[in-house]
Amino acid sequence: xxxxxxxxxxxxxxxxxxxxxxxxxxxxxxxxxxxxxxxxxxxxxxxxxxxxxxxxxxxxxxxxxxxxxxxxxxxxxxxxxxxxxxxxxxxxxxxxxxxxxxxxxxxxxxxxxxxxxxxxxxxxxxxxxxxxxxxxxxxxxxxxxxxxxxxxxxxxxxxxxxxxxxxxxxxxxxxxxxxxxxxxxxxxxxxxxxxxxxxxxxxxxxxxxxxxxxxxxxxxxxxxxxxxxxxxxxxxxxxxxxxxxxxxxxxxxxxxxxxxxxxxxxxxxxxxxxxxxxxxxxxxxxxxxxxxxxxxxxxxxxxxxxxxxxxxxxxxxxxxxxxxxxxxxxxxxxxxxxxxxxx
Amino acid sequence: xxxxxxxxxxxxxxxxxxxxxxxxxxxxxxxxxxxxxxxxxxxxxxxxxxxxxxxxxxxxxxxxxxxxxxxxxxxxxxxxxxxxxxxxxxxxxxxxxxxxxxxxxxxxxxxxxxxxxxxxxxxxxxxxxxxxxxxxxxxxxxxxxxxxxxxxxxxxxxxxxxxxxxxxxxxxxxxxxxxxxxxxxxxxxxxxxxxxxxxxxxxxxxxxxxxxxxxxxxxxxxxxxxxxxxxxx
Numbered sequence: 001x002x003x004x005x006x007x008x009x010x011x012x013x014x015x016x017x018x019x020x021x022x023x024x025x026x027x028x029x030x031x032x033x034x035x036x037x038x039x040x041x042x043x044x045x046x047x048x049x050x051x052x053x054x055x056x057x058x059x060x061x062x063x064x065x066x067x068x069x070x071x072x073x074x075x076x077x078x079x080x081x082x083x084x085x086x087x088x089x090x091x092x093x094x095x096x097x098x099x100x101x102x103x104x105x106x107x108x109x110x111x112x113x114x115x116x117x118x119x120x121x122x123x124x125x126x127x128x129x130x131x132x133x134x135x136x137x138x139x140x141x142x143x144x145x146x147x148x149x150x151x152x153x154x155x156x157x158x159x160x161x162x163x164x165x166x167x168x169x170x171x172x173x174x175x176x177x178x179x180x181x182x183x184x185x186x187x188x189x190x191x192x193x194x195x196x197x198x199x200x201x202x203x204x205x206x207x208x209x210x211x212x213x214x215x216x217x218x219x220x221x222x223x224x225x226x227x228x229x230x231x232x233x234x235x236x237x238x239x240x241x242x243x244x245x246x247x248x249x250x251x252x253x254x255x256x257x258x259x260x261x262x263x264x265x266x267x268x269x270x271x272x273x274x275x276x277x278x279x280x281x282x283x284x285x286x287x288x289x290x291x292x293x294x295x296x297x298x299x300x301x302x303x304x305x306x307x308x309x310x311x312x313x314x315x316x317x318x319x320x321x322x323x324x325x326x327x328x329x330x331x332x333x334x335x336x337x338x339x340x341x342x343x
Numbered sequence: 344x345x346x347x348x349x350x351x352x353x354x355x356x357x358x359x360x361x362x363x364x365x366x367x368x369x370x371x372x373x374x375x376x377x378x379x380x381x382x383x384x385x386x387x388x389x390x391x392x393x394x395x396x397x398x399x400x401x402x403x404x405x406x407x408x409x410x411x412x413x414x415x416x417x418x419x420x421x422x423x424x425x426x427x428x429x430x431x432x433x434x435x436x437x438x439x440x441x442x443x444x445x446x447x448x449x450x451x452x453x454x455x456x457x458x459x460x461x462x463x464x465x466x467x468x469x470x471x472x473x474x475x476x477x478x479x480x481x482x483x484x485x486x487x488x489x490x491x492x493x494x495x496x497x498x499x500x501x502x503x504x505x506x507x508x509x510x511x512x513x514x515x516x517x518x519x520x521x522x523x524x525x526x527x528x529x530x531x532x533x534x535x536x537x538x539x540x541x542x543x544x545x546x547x548x549x550x551x552x553x554x555x556x557x558x559x560x561x562x563x564x565x566x567x568x569x570x571x572x573x574x575x576x
Contacts, residue, residue, distance in 0.1 A: 052484055081486040092481035095576045096499040105487040108495070137575040152486075163484075 001027040001193050002051060003163065007060030007199060009046050020046040022217040023060070028210075033132040033187050033194040033305065035208035035225070040323055043217040044197040048163050051195060052084045053077045065160055082110050085154030085192075089166035091146040093138040097151050099125060124152040128182060144175035151182060155190070162186070164196035168203055180207050184305070197275040201244035205229065205304050213237045225304055232338050244302075245311060248340060252298055252313070256340065259297060259315055266295065266315040267323040272336035273310035282333050283314065290326045292318040313340065367534060372554050374448045374532035378520040379558070381515045382455040387458040390512070391505070393419060394467025395493060400466075400511040419461035427458050427519050431526060451528035455519050459512050466508035470501040503574040510566025514559050522554065531555050 009021040020043045028034045038044045049055040050062060053069050062069045064084065072080060093102050103121035113121070125134050128148040138298055145168060154162055164183070168176040184207050187194050198204065204211045204225060212222040213236060221234045232238045256268060271282070287294045295315040302309050316326045330337045374576045392416055400412035425433070431454040435445050442450050474497055482496045498505070524532025539548030 054480065075488075078486040081484060084484075086481070086484040088477060088481060090477050092475070094478055094479040094496065094500060096502065098572070105482075105495070107465060109482075109485055109487050109491055139576050157485075307380060 001030040001032075001065060002026070002034075002195065003061070003063040004047075004050070005061040005063075007047075007050060009043075009050060009055055010058045019217050021050065021057075024217075024219055026212065026219065026222075026263060027196060028193060030193055031036045032209045033184070033196070033207050035204040035211040036195070036214055036219075037199065037204050037211060038197070040198055040281075042214045043235065044214050045165065047214070048059070048165055048195065048197050051161070051163055052081050052086060060200035082106065082157045083159050084161045084163065085144065085157070085159035086163040086165065087147065087150040087154050087167045091138070091143075091150045091170075091171045093106045093146060093149055093153070095138050098135050098137055099130060099141070102138070102149055103152045103156055104327070106153060111155050120156060121152070124155055125149075127155075127186075128152045128168050142175075143171050144178055147171065147175075147179050148182065151179075155186065155192070160193060162192050162194045164194060166198055169198065169200065176203070177206070182208060185311075201240040205244060205302060205309075209305060213240065216285070216329050226274060226307065226309070230274060255297060256313075259295070263295070263315060263317055265319060266317045268297070268313065268315050268340040269327065269330065270338045270340050271312040271314065271330065271340070272338070273312065274335070275307035275309075282330070282335065283312075286326055286329045290318075290322060290329055292316055292322045292326055296328070345521060351501040356545040357549050359544065360548040360550075362546050363550050364538075365394060367538075368531075368547075368550060368554070370534075371531045371534040372558075373549070374528075375517070375524075375532070375555070375558065376518050377433065378448045378451050378455060378523070378528065378530055379513065382452055382459065382516050382520075383461050383509065385452070385456050386459045386463050386512060386516070387509050389456065389461030390467055390509075392443060393460065393464035394471065397464060397468040397495075398497075415464075418499050420462075422457050423461040423465070425458065427454070428526075430454050430458050430520050431523055446527040446529075448529045451520065451523035451530075454523065458519065459516050462515075463479075463512045467505060467513070470504035472495055473504060476501045503570045503576075506566060506570050506573070510562060513562050513566070517555060517559055517562070 004024055004026040007021060007024050011018045011020055018086065022043075024047065036044045036047060046055055050057055051064070054210070057070060064080070065341065069077065069080065072118055094105065097105065100118065100121055103124055104117045107117040114330070116174060122131075122134065125131055128151050130145060130148050130152070131139060133141065133145065138149065138275060141149065148166075162183075167183075168179050171179060180203065183196075187207075196203065196208070208225050209224050210223065211228050212219045213228070213234065214220070215234075215236050221228065221232070221237050228237060229241055232241055260268070273282075283294050283296065293316075297313040297315055299310065299312045302311070316323050318326075327337065327339070368500050396411060396415050397419070398409040400415075403409065403412070416422045422430070431451070434454045434457065438450050439454050442451065444450050478500060479492065479496060482492055487495065520528065520530050521532025521535070524530040524534070527533070531554055535548045535551040538544050539551060
């Protein structure tokens with residue numbers, strides 16, 4: 001659906017060359033939700049804007065639905081953009097227009113007649129759950145509602161692709177979940193391919209099928225979300241995942257410290273379960289087999305787009321030998337095991 | 344005692360209402376309204392166009408847009424800097440050529456427009472610069488062309504500020520019409536000068552002032568109402 005071949009984008013800033021995107025190749029399938037995660041300045045915003053021609057690549061090829069964007073004239077590119085929706089962190093609605101008029105806006109640009117415009121806009125406003133707000137102005141809406149309007153507006157011309165630029169970064173956690181749920185629904189029901197960029201791994205975990213991690217203009221790691229979460233290869237990926245895990249929360253770290261003091265001979269392990277084996281009685285079995293006590297410190301289940309993912313932090317009590325044996329034993333199960341080191 | 348007498352005589356100077364020819368006051372008021380209305384409309388159009396050109400060509404790199412920006416910018420800066428009373432005199436040959444006359448309300452229009460339009464163009468440019476860049480990007484992402492951006496995004500999104508700007512400009516235009524009146528354009532300024540000053544009828548000046556104040560207040564009121572009616576931010 002979307003193909004990037006060796007795309008590079010260079011900016012000239014104060015007479016200095018700056019490579020925002022370096023020799024990047026991506027293949028995004030039709031109907032998938034593809035996440036690009038990275039810190040600010042990683043080049044993900046530029047990458048997203050290359051996809052609808054708001055930025056032109058310095059070199060390389062970009063194909064949307066097997067149509068190459070690079071050789072298009074400005075006029076052709078504008079036409080092409082009508083089939084690529086985009087939503088933004090700060091919503092970017094026109095304050096001078098009501099909800100209905102905002103959703104009508106892209107239809108006006110596409111030259112749809114007034115009757116059809118209003119009809120189509122009303123359908124979309126209902127789809128995003130704002131049927132009673134069509135006459136409201138953006139200033140009268142909450143952040144979540146504004147983003148819903150943004151989504152309805154982006155879908156007006158029945159796009160094949162929806163680009164999301166940090167779409168939930170300005171929203172509170174509850175609203176973020178609602179908006180992600182809506183995006184997921186749109187992806188399922190309208191079969192729109194979604195490309196989203198974010199700095200929050202949580203967003204990727206919740207709705208993406210595949211993820212690319214971007215750093216300094218380069219995609220350093222890519223793969224199915226579950227795989228990347230289970231076996232992150234790069235340090236930066238690990239850092240992103242850690243952010244999302246509760247191990248990293250202050251309270252858990254405090255609790256870990258306390259336990260280490262109380263049981264200095266214990267070893268703390270983090271177990272990662274996934275999908276079918278979430279329910280396996282691993283703890284009791286290992287405890288029996290190694291004849292050791294296992295202390296459960298914390299457990300949580302996180303949902304990903306497809307399957308649940310469980311994290312369990314446990315402490316194995318006993319001498320070094322027992323600890324080692326238990327660790328080996330854990331590793332025989334289809335779970336990920338990691339020793340939690342001291343800070 | 345003496346001072347009281349003086350105050351009394353000043354008051355009588357200002358209250359000799361029999362000096363006021365209400366007919367001529369009415370004609371003068373209409374002339375002022377005529378000069379103000381026509382010049383406001385033309386200044387609005389010309390200023391909007393110049394403001395858009397200034398904004399649009401500001402950051403462009405091509406030779407043509409740089410040249411256009413420089414040309415408009417120099418024009419705007421020069422005409423904004425010439426004191427109005429001098430400009431009107433300076434323009435007499437030009438005015439005579441296009442209006443076929445150098446007295447009367449219509450003869451004041453070229454000078455009024457040429458002095459106010461550059462001022463308003465700068466206000467428009469500032470208003471356009473305040474339009475949210477994110478909204479512009481969103482419209483571009485939806486495939487808006489240059490003209491669609493101007494008419495569907497830039498102007499509607501900066502309209503309150505554009506209207507507030509023309510309100511301020513209209514009020515200064517009322518002031519300019521009075522100045523134009525002194526050198527023969529008619530209107531309330533002319534009345535105050537010819538009858539109030541040259542014939543020493545302070546009451547006429549006072550009444551003319553009152554009418555001008557009413558005009559200014561009405562313009563301000565309409566402008567404020569209009570802005571708050573369209574500003575949905």
